[in-house]
Amino acid sequence: MFAARAARQTFGLFQKRAFSASSSQLSKVAVLGAAGGIGQPLSLLLKLNPHVTELALYDIRGGPGVAADLSHINTNSTVTGYEPTPTGLSEALKGSEIVLIPAGVPRKPGMTRDDLFNTNASIVRDLAKAVADASPEAKILVISNPVNSTVPIVSEVFKSKGVYNPKRLFGVTTLDVVRASRFISQVKGTDPANEAVPVVGGHSGVTIVPLLSQSNHPSLDGEARDKLVHRIQFGGDEVVKAKDGAGSATLSMAFAGARFAESLLKAAKGEKGVVEPTFVDSPLYKDQGVEFFASRVELGPNGVEKILDVGKLPEYEEKLLEASLDGLKKNIQKGIDFVKANP
Numbered sequence: 001m002f003a004a005r006a007a008r009q010t011f012g013l014f015q016k017r018a019f020s021a022s023s024s025q026l027s028k029v030a031v032l033g034a035a036g037g038i039g040q041p042l043s044l045l046l047k048l049n050p051h052v053t054e055l056a057l058y059d060i061r062g063g064p065g066v067a068a069d070l071s072h073i074n075t076n077s078t079v080t081g082y083e084p085t086p087t088g089l090s091e092a093l094k095g096s097e098i099v100l101i102p103a104g105v106p107r108k109p110g111m112t113r114d115d116l117f118n119t120n121a122s123i124v125r126d127l128a129k130a131v132a133d134a135s136p137e138a139k140i141l142v143i144s145n146p147v148n149s150t151v152p153i154v155s156e157v158f159k160s161k162g163v164y165n166p167k168r169l170f171g172v173t174t175l176d177v178v179r180a181s182r183f184i185s186q187v188k189g190t191d192p193a194n195e196a197v198p199v200v201g202g203h204s205g206v207t208i209v210p211l212l213s214q215s216n217h218p219s220l221d222g223e224a225r226d227k228l229v230h231r232i233q234f235g236g237d238e239v240v241k242a243k244d245g246a247g248s249a250t251l252s253m254a255f256a257g258a259r260f261a262e263s264l265l266k267a268a269k270g271e272k273g274v275v276e277p278t279f280v281d282s283p284l285y286k287d288q289g290v291e292f293f294a295s296r297v298e299l300g301p302n303g304v305e306k307i308l309d310v311g312k313l314p315e316y317e318e319k320l321l322e323a324s325l326d327g328l329k330k331n332i333q334k335g336i337d338f339v340k341a342n343p
């Protein structure tokens, strides 16, 4: 009897402590490009996330409108919209734990992601400068394409300002993993909730390398395997084609971006074993001149905790990896050169 009461009291105390610890951990999340096709549903999903206590929505147009709309949803976070006034962007960023960047133009049919470089490189560079000045400690999640080049752009800007921490910069490749899980479940007639396919490399065409050998179906072979690999690599094109000039994936991307942000928030609050594939400053292929690489990454309170290598690959996947590294090297260099030439 006494023991039971003591146990209840101890447990109650523990619960109280645990509650006050987590409730005192405020998480401000900023979205740059919040009024766009990705920005709006992404902000909606973040408004529904109980880990987020403050949502800052910035866009060159429409941020306050989206914020006013979302602010009526009865979850316990504040939502504020910001405009490109002299202090709008820095106010949005100040104190942010996470900054998501979906600002920039999307593809139209016939374009590659690299065709977006000329427009999006300067948008991402300028936003990165603002983040480096206003919230250099934030974890930055780059969604704007071409991710293989925009992530190196952010790193160069941060280096030039002396605030670069490779543990806090992420290219969001979660959509490739989401697609891989869904597409393999369609081939096999299974529930995608039970299908996880590691996807490594980068985020465009042949730089995307699905490791089917590490899925639940390592014996997939021949035409079925080739078709599936191609669909995962070029899944974005399906949406661009279907939208017929009205942009690229927005809703599935918002889902993927929100999943990645949630993983970071959980890891920041001490949850162990949170692993997401993401494009980061990585030691894995630096000896081959590839500075950034997407692989499975264990997340922790400071961002990157541990970068997991790709493991032993069969010959088929080794060949895919080779093509990926080749493409990545060029894409990464293009981003670095851009900032050097246009600081």
Ligand SMILES: NC(=O)C1=CN([C@@H]2O[C@H](COP(=O)(O)OP(=O)(O)OC[C@H]3O[C@@H](n4cnc5c(N)ncnc54)[C@H](O)[C@@H]3O)[C@@H](O)[C@H]2O)C=CC1
Binding pocket: 032, 033, 034, 035, 036, 037, 038, 039, 058, 059, 060, 061, 102, 103, 104, 105, 106, 107, 116, 120, 123, 127, 142, 143, 144, 145, 146, 147, 172, 173, 174, 175, 176, 203, 247, 248, 249, 250, 253
């Ligand atoms: N990483 C990934 O897996 C994916 C990346 N993307 C990329 O995400 C980007 C955005 O796509 P969507 O949302 O469909 O485009 P969108 O055109 O619908 O929205 C972009 C938003 O960015 C805003 N914007 C432009 N310049 C800005 C600046 N300097 N500061 C703040 N906001 C600015 C625009 O006003 C607009 O609201 C594209 O580059 C697209 O290729 C798209 C899908 C998947």
Ligand SMILES: O=C([O-])CC(=O)C(=O)O
Binding pocket: 106, 107, 113, 145, 175, 235, 236, 237, 239, 240, 248, 249
């Ligand atoms: O295909 C695009 O341009 C947008 C994107 O990155 C994706 O859907 O994976």
